Amino acid sequence: AAWRSLVLTLFPEMFPGPLGQSLAGKALDKGLWALDVLDIRDFARDKHRSVDDTPFGGGAGMVMRPDVVDAALCAAKDGWTGRVQDGEEGSGRKAPVLYLSPRGRLLTQGLVRDLAAGPGVALLCGRYEGVDERVLEAHDVLEVSLGDYVLSGGETAALVLMDAVVRLLPGVMGNEDSPGEESFGEEGFEGLLEYPLYTRPAEWQGRAVPEVLTSGHHEKIRLWRRAQAEEITKRRRPDLWARYMKDRP
Ligand code: ADE
Numbered sequence: 033a034a035w036r037s038l039v040l041t042l043f044p045e046m047f048p049g050p051l052g053q054s055l056a057g058k059a060l061d062k063g064l065w066a067l068d069v070l071d072i073r074d075f076a077r078d079k080h081r082s083v084d085d086t087p088f089g090g091g092a093g094m095v096m097r098p099d100v101v102d103a104a105l106c107a108a109k110d111g112w113t114g115r116v117q118d119g120e121e122g123s124g125r126k127a128p129v130l131y132l133s134p135r136g137r138l139l140t141q142g143l144v145r146d147l148a149a150g151p152g153v154a155l156l157c158g159r160y161e162g163v164d165e166r167v168l169e170a171h172d173v174l175e176v177s178l179g180d181y182v183l184s185g186g187e188t189a190a191l192v193l194m195d196a197v198v199r200l201l202p203g204v205m206g207n208e209d210s211p212g213e214e215s216f217g218e219e220g221f222e223g224l225l226e227y228p229l230y231t232r233p234a235e236w237q238g239r240a241v242p243e244v245l246t247s248g249h250h251e252k253i254r255l256w257r258r259a260q261a262e263e264i265t266k267r268r269r270p271d272l273w274a275r276y277m278k279d280r281p
Contacts, residue, residue: 033151034063034064034065034066034201035064035065035066035148035150035151035152035197035198035201036065036066036067036068036127036151036152037065037066037067037068037152037153037154037155037194037197038067038068038069038070038108038111038127038152038153038154038155039067039068039069039070039154039155039157039187039190040070040072040101040104040105040108040154040155040156040157041069041070041071041072041157041186041187041190042071042072042073042083042157042159042185043157043159043185043187044069044070044071046187046188046191047067047069047187047190047191048060048067049191050191050195051067051191051194051195051198055198055199055204055205056194056195056198056199056204059198059201059203059204062203064198064201064202064203064204065198065201065204066152067194068111070104070107070108070111072096072100072101072104074104075100075101075103075104075107076100077099077100077103082097082100083096083097083100084096084097084159084160085097087161091161092161093160093161094160094161095160095161095162095163095164096158096159096160096162096163096164097164098163098164098166098167098170101156101163101164101167102167102170102171104156105129105154105156105167105171108129108154109154125150125151126151127150127151127152127153127154128147128150128153128154128174129153129154129156129171129172129173129174130153130154130155130156130173130174130175130176130193131155131156131158131163131168131173131174131175131176131186132155132156132157132158132175132176132177132178132186132189132190132193133158133162133175133176133177133186134177134179134180134181134182134183135175135177136174136175136176136177137174137175137176137177138176138177138178138179139176139177139178139179139192139193139196141196143176144193144196144197144200145200147193147197148197148200148201153193153197155186155190155193155194156173156186157185157186157187157189157190158185158186159184159185159186176189176193177189178192178193221257221258221261223272223275223276223279224258224261224262224264224265224272224276225261225264225265225268225269225272226261226264227256227257227258227260227261227264228260228264230242230245234246242256244256
């Protein structure tokens with residue numbers, strides 16, 4: 033079965049958005065992954081179809097109501113998370129429910145790989161100040177953050193997460209087999225930032241391409257690229273460099 037994502041949002045028109053284009057869009061058309069969207073407002077029950085309310089204890093902004101979000105999450109689970117759980121393809125694994133929030137566990141390539149290896153995800157997108165805490169507890173939701181900055185809602189974060197996952201799926205980038213292979217860094221330069229890239233013309237505005245790249249000497253090229261990747265990582269991301277060195281016996 034193809035990898036499936038189900039987005040719960042107050043702004044369903046934001047999907048598929050950019051994921052309807054290019055690589056992800058073609059993969060979507062080919063059925064290599066599936067995207068379903070639930071409008072959380074459809075689960076509002078009162079006549080004003082209200083989805084939010086003021087926070088207990090006071091303070092700025094509004095909070096998404098637990099009863100409304102619960103109804104949406106239950107529908108999501110009935111709709112397909114349950115079926116995946118029952119094992120269409122025998123994996124028996126349940127698609128996790130993720131809530132995009134700056135409080136969450138940082139999204140890393142490692143988490144992206146884990147998600148790509150599973151049956152799919154349900155992505156809860158918050159608006160306003162956020163979602164009532166109790167509904168996150170009740171549904172065993174995993175909070176995931178893109179980084180230490182604040183977006184106006186979870187939708188753009190959900191798009192980023194799906195983009196990162198979809199490019200790893202079998203058949204999407206020509207990676208027919210193990211999606212775990214291709215990764216942050218490249219060609220076995222796992223954990224390093226990418227080396228610099230060049231294409232024609234060989235000289236442009238007085239700047240020449242590094243000579244080794246036009247030498248045809250594949251081993252020299254590989255070593256040059258590794259040295260460049262290490263240099264750039266050391267200089268720009270000492271945190272990644274430290275982890276890279278620690279992981280290497
Ligand atoms: N929603 C708002 N800010 C976010 C962030 N940094 N990561 C994920 N979801 C968010």
